[in-house]
Amino acid sequence: MGLLSLGTPLSWEEIKANGYDEHIRRHGLIQFVNLYNKLKDRPCDMLKWGDEVEYMLVKLDHENKSAKLLLKAEEILPRLQEKEENNPGGDSNTLWHPEYAAYMVESTPGKPYGGLMAHLNTVEANMKLRRQELEKLLDTAKGETALTLTAFPRLGCPSFSTPWYKPNPSNDDGIYKSLFIPDETIYLGHPRYSSFTKNIRKRRGEKVAINIPIFKDKNTLTPFVEEFVNDHDGEGARAAKPDHVYMDCTGFGFGNSCLQMTFQACNITEARHLYDQLTPLCPIILALSAASPIYKGYLTDHDVRWNVIAESVDDRTPEERNLEPLKNNKFVIPKSRYGSTDSYLSPNGERYSDIDLVLDERDCQELMDKGIDRQLARHIAHLFIRDTISVFAEMIGLDDNKDSDHFENIQSTNWQTLRFKPPPVNSNIGWRVECRPIEVQLTDFENAAYVVFVVLLTRTILTFKLNLLMQLSKVDLNMQQAQKRNAILNSKFYFRKDLQSCACDCPIENEQCLMSINTIINGGPLGDGQGDFPGLIPLINLYVATVETDLDTRCTIMRYLKLISDRASGKLQTMAAWMRNFVTSHSEYKHDSVVTDRINYDLVTACDQITKGQMTAPELFHCTESKSSNDIPNSVKVAQEIV
Template sequence: MGLLSLGTPLDWHDSRHHNEHVREHGIIQLINMFKQHAGRTQDTFLWGDEVEYMLVDIDEAEKTAKLSIDKDHILKSLNDESLSLHKSVDNNISFHPEYGRYMLEGTPASPYNGNSLDDYVYVEKNMIKRREVSESELPAHIKPLTLTTFPRMGCPNFTSPCAKPIGPASQSLFLPDEIINRHVRFPTLTANIRKRRGCKVAINLPIYPDINTKLLDDSIPHNRDLFDSDKEPFIGASKPGHVYMDSMGFGMGSSCLQITMQAANIDEARYLYDTLAPITPIMLSLSAAAPIFKGFLVNQDVRWNVVSGAVDDRTFVERNSEPYAGYNVFGGLNIGKDQLLSSVDVNQTLNEYGDLKNLKTDDGKPIQRVPKSRYDSIDNYLGDGSYSTSYFNPKLNDIQAPINKKVFDKLHNEHPELFDTYLANHFAHLFVRDPLVLFSERINQDDELENDHFENIQSTNWQTLRFKPPALYENGTDLSTKPGWRVEFRPMEIQLTDFENAAYSNFISLLSKAIIKFRPNLYIPISKIERNMKTAHNVDSVLEDKFWFKSLDQWNLNNNDFIGYDLSWFDRYLNAGNDELGHDEVYINGYSRNGAIINQENGNRSSAKTVESINEVDDEGTDQKYTINEIINGNDKFPGLIRLIIRVIANDLLPAQQSHHCESQVLAKNLIRIKHYLLLISQRASGKIPTTANWIRAMVLNHESYERDSKVGVRVNYDLVQSAVEITDLLNRELVLSFFGETVGEYLLGSL
């Protein structure tokens, strides 16, 4: 998670005096990075994934499941040459710390080759090894599970061993500081967010209404007087009818799946970034796995707004909110005594950069209205004007996104050959933020060789996408061996099984490869992506809602080019028969010439409940609202994202000598696996199989111990975790089939 350094972390009130220093040198480092890597043009399409695990202590005798907070030593062991590093090295695995002491992040040690079909199957094998290696370092009763959220996190006695919520870093009423990673960066980050903000974070999620639901968060203690902040839920922080959470751990203590792709050059990376942007809320909805927080069923399915709130360090003035009684509107900003509270007019107009008139910190940085948390969806496209597509229109960047004018001028005015308007605007927007953790030993850096100051800002802007420039290296370094221009895809929730996580990883990486090859125009206004992100939080949004998307007939693709490249392509390729045509032809029997699929297994014509297909259209006719089923699986006018992927597999990833029909058993086995990855995505989009969130919610609602009060008790939590284990390890046939559906479930059970 982000940048880890060794040294002495500064308290916010000390580090804030160095904020401008970090920004100034971070931008110098960024400019040097661009200068050093400007000539990279032919980098290979490489990619990798990040999987986050929770260590769960399961007590079968007591029927409890708790987060294990005393086994984090395995991270040291798996990175220590004298202990178990060999297990990681031998299996091409790398383990990293995450926010929670009970968390573990696993990645491949070396990236996958995006031009190798074998590597798309190897992904799952690598994930399996990560789980096996971590389990080998743990007692049998502690399992590394890929849960997006732990259902009873923040409830009494949810950790093993038990710890009380009395810690000074978070001052949480619910979470003990003992859940926080021991590295000094993490408790400092937790405390500094609170200190900069001027109060604790406040996350409020609507409670899922049931027959006996009180619509009241009765878990908030009324009689604690340990910290001044204990009174906050009673003076405006908590909302009636909502679950109230007050700590960074509720968000950064959840788990997700992230994918990073390397493009050939900076222009290709910018186009890929922009084209993936409208897909981020679609994949958030399609990967939904978080309907429970702090022991309550909530009236949403995903974690995103929780993490957003958990690291929201904006002050009252930056949020344009009235302060709590007795609290400073400027929070912990570095403001002189001459700046009185009365000097702030909440209705004050902003200039074009988002600055409030005549309000500056002591180091001269304008105080701004900042509409969003530093963990949120992207605010601007990068633009594809230097790429061959040139679809981007400046009007698409249509939301209020403040920028650091000083940074913009430094990049665009002094280095226009490196930073055009939109690229300069991107980084100037990121640099409205302050650095949150600064180590005293790292204040002064060599800007020709180091980029920690840049990463300090970059890595704490946690957005749905991250544009990642290459790092700085010594002169003479072979840059082709170092990571290049990359795009990180960040919105997806983690899934229970390695099969699912491999499926979602494959989908995004193969889709990125298809985007680069076919160059579709997916641009829609940023404001519509914002609306889609909110929609993606809804219960069962994948079936119940529609999403703004580029009109399917305006993708700059010819639908006829994708006829036949549906999921049945795998069967036709793997089984020679009377459908065999010429070398470059595709069998289309069973398809209409305009691409409508007939009698397909993927669920396009499923009887599952979905939104009616009458689409809302915008005024200009360039965007419409579609179901996720239409976007993923296509319709009569549009091939759907899956067919773009399958055409890439068929035309770019097959061995040249087997480009028409498969004659290799190994290749056939790999293709069958990839087919089922895509089938999982397709059937979740169509509603033929449930999302993880839908399945979890149903498990709670149908549990014999559930009292129809929206609360997830100790026994319900235990049974949920046990079911997750049995699905993860494919141990229970009935559960596996209820979770994966018959087709995918039977395939997985048969492939053991």
């Protein structure tokens, strides 16, 4: 969702000409220092956490056998938000927020979940409630539905939405200038989305260029080269790579959906520790949840969304991409502003921070001079190598002692696998960590399973004092492996061998080795006489056995962990593998990597039926029901009140 300040959006030219980029950078650093000094010793907070689910609105035309994205978010979002607006701060079970596209909405639970095990049993029930609230506002008789798809398979194909608008690549005053996606697909109910989208293009000096390897089937053209009928200036032809699917605007990335989580830690030290320990897990979680093998109507050789989004918001100039000598910019920047974590935050993590961190030494020293330790100062200074891409005229002159919008402006547009989040100004919210790599799944059962799995991982790490730290360069390699086709079964990932030791005398490279995801999740021998790896789920089971848990919650947890375990072992397919198999076995598929309108209709219809329980999918899950409930047991409530 990000920072959603309101006001008059400024163009990139206005931001640069008036020096607002540097103004926001300088004052954002001051605001962080003020936040840190005010809240670094904040007393212990309780564990609180929540999830964010992003939905796509879809219209199924059963008569014409076509599935299209439904541009209806601006119409229905106010109705979803009525309860909250009529009773602000009330007891609502659900909250609704705008998202990037006109066919997307985002939901969160009405209030955070707590530290009781019984709260894990309420997640799925709350997700079902949210989906029901959304579906009530759709005209199901006309084929309108809400799906938790990571990527709509024919986004960017002709007439992929209803209503349909023609792309206008010749309009330099437009937002996208895309050959494929019209500006009207952006959610225009909030100016932030259109503003930062256009500013990304303007700052970069050209359209973004997304190139994802095509899946080479037996009839796929070699080389695979697309032809663009409306590419009048030739920019698309120059940017498109052979044997790749080419996409040319932010909508191809931010028009995807995901599942995110945020944890409130006990204090700043625990938040930094959790941030570091979760960092090596992000590529594993990404591959485990793979759900997006199709882009712009083509099967690709990737199974996840990550690089698509990273390239879709890549505002680096040619100088920053090392295509031209540095002249007008300060740094060569290796990654897009959407990428994998670049630094550890805890003292133990410094040993494993082997990536050359690009930062302004002046900013870093300024932070350290004001009491920020070196590790955290380097992290913040690295985030602040980015320019602001969204400025509102009314939000420039702020009181740095009372506001943090300038800090959040840059913080919230650094979209990494994890986000370290200070408490907001004047709130009762503590230090938090946001986990961002999970691909959203079709059913509430699956989404709840992934959420509960990650929550239990954090508790297991803290309880058993596990150490998952490894070289960040290896984490980066894992992120690229995680995106490959069927990586969950075919790729090996670097992972720490001994999760109990803080450090050892051996070379740092010897602390980790290549493992399959099955070994990482379920445990098993490492080979070459290296012993056995315990497995994350067996460790979670040990943790669950030490905590008093009611029977329904324990049953639900076991079903969730079985889903994760069987996906890791290959007994069950990922959503990406299931979608790929659906397409390649379709009677209309010509083994040419093309997902036609009819194949897309049948695929999306099947997804809708699975979501609604009208179609079974034994390849995806053993069951879709748990003992989830909207309420925690009375006995647990009583125990909580006593505590």
